[in-house]
Amino acid sequence: MLNLRRGNSTEGSNPSLSAFFICGGIVFVEPGEKVRVRFAPSPTGYLHVGGARTAIFNWLFAKKYGGNFLLRIEDTDAARSGEDMVAAILDGMSWLGLDWDDDVVFQSKRLEVYDEFVNQLIDCGRAYKCYCTKDEIEANRQLAKSENRDYRYNHDRRCNHLTQSEIQTYDKAEMPYAVRLLLPEGKTKFVDAVYGEITVEHSQLDDFIIRRSDGYPTYHLAVVVDDHEMQISHILRGDDHLSNTPKHIQIYHALGWDLPKYCHLPLILGKDKQRLSKRHGATAIGEYEKAGYLSVAMLNFLTLLGWSSGDDRELFSRDELVDTFSEKGIQKKSAVFDEKKLEWMNGQYLNALEQSEFYQLVTAQLLNTNAIDELFISKDSAYLRRMSELIQPRIKRLSEIGEMTGYFFKDPESYDQKALNKHWKAADQITRFEQIQQRLGTIALFSIEEIEAVIRGYAEELQVGAGKILQPLRLAVTGIAATPGMFEIMELLGKDTVLRRLQAAISYLKKNPVSSSTINAA
């Protein structure tokens, strides 16, 4: 199940040196360096665009350097984690085509491992048991706040000053305790691939908790232990962890482990420049799949959010992305998610698709919405193929297919009112339809060329532009105002259908004449 190699103990590296130099190199990836990265979501929700972007950068980075991309589920907060969320995250990853190496690691299954290292830290004096209750801590926090000062457990480190006998007494009484890291004096300095050198004074940190009183490790401890044991070489994660990094580094030092290299990614913001959240609408990656976005477009778009190749290129295939990607192009500034641009990009991809590929997507979509069934596809695939050709250049999202193709399967049940008032107001509209009907009826081979000749000829006879004939016709045949070219549509629909729909329009007009009053009403 777990595919972990246990680490080599605490010896082996030189903590005093690693403090400043291990991640301080200018070269983020040394030639020949073995790259191992991971994406470590916590299953407290679906895979959202921010998480997806982090996953994408890690994946790209791994592929680019021929390394491994691992997946770890950070589910140490049992109360907030759910199995369905894990499934949703995995689905999202698969949809984006982010394949991971090895088995997925679940932190909830590694509790003994964390315990081992926590105990080790206690034994060597780098961590201590804290018997203070949550309420006590909270009270102190409130007190500090009321006095307008910062609360830090550091200030008195009460439980670090317990005598051996006090500790024994507490333990005998089975008093619950958390474990805190004993933070040394000084400061932590590290180099981030994006943000450069960062220094944090330890007076800003605290003896933070590494194992909760319920026995579960905290995030900080678990990440460090797992990243070490999974031999993660580079950590690419959200910017929100920049301030957590010094804590993690302190744990590495306490355990005597080498540091990975860090690369923090700018966050993705909503339209109002606030952190992306529910009220921004779609944030789960799955919603974009439903909305008819192509995963390659999503991948391309998300990669460009906070990264640029350096030139003006914007459209990249998956392989081109892998080739071009580099941590050097990562932006410091957080980026606003612009759905308009995503939509544009999706349209570009949809347009560029092979006709046969697009056809597959169209039929899948129509099947999904029950607009057609398998039988229809097997019987009328030529019809569907032609239809799909006609709509391909004018589609932005797959989910538009339904409303765009209704008239290919059903006679119009109503007519677009606005278009009706505009295009059917000619006094002799009924006569015109009847004449068109009559003339189209005489065509032997109902082809684009023949239809066009008839319609254009008729327009000439009436001494009006072809549009004056085609627009009313479009409404009669499709019921809507915007469609692909009319000659193509009529050819595909066939003579019988076109004549029948024309007849229906005539009947409709006879029953509901378009008068100036109805125009005004509309």
Place this chain on the structure above:
RNA sequence: GUCCCCUUCGUCUAGUGGUUAGGACUCAGGAUUUUCAUUCCUGCAACAGGGGUUCGACUCCCCUAGGGGACGCCA
């Protein structure tokens, strides 16, 4: 409040001391067209503010402002 980080058109970005500050999306206009979309052309639109340094700052330094993050027995 303390600390860390960030700041080029509305948005995504190029730019690394000397540029008419470039591209893309959006928006507006135009061309093509039977509508819509595509395509093409044109246009609108930015270096947060203030001090330095310099012959010269979008580029370097400082300050201010604004934004984000951390300060949880959440991750």
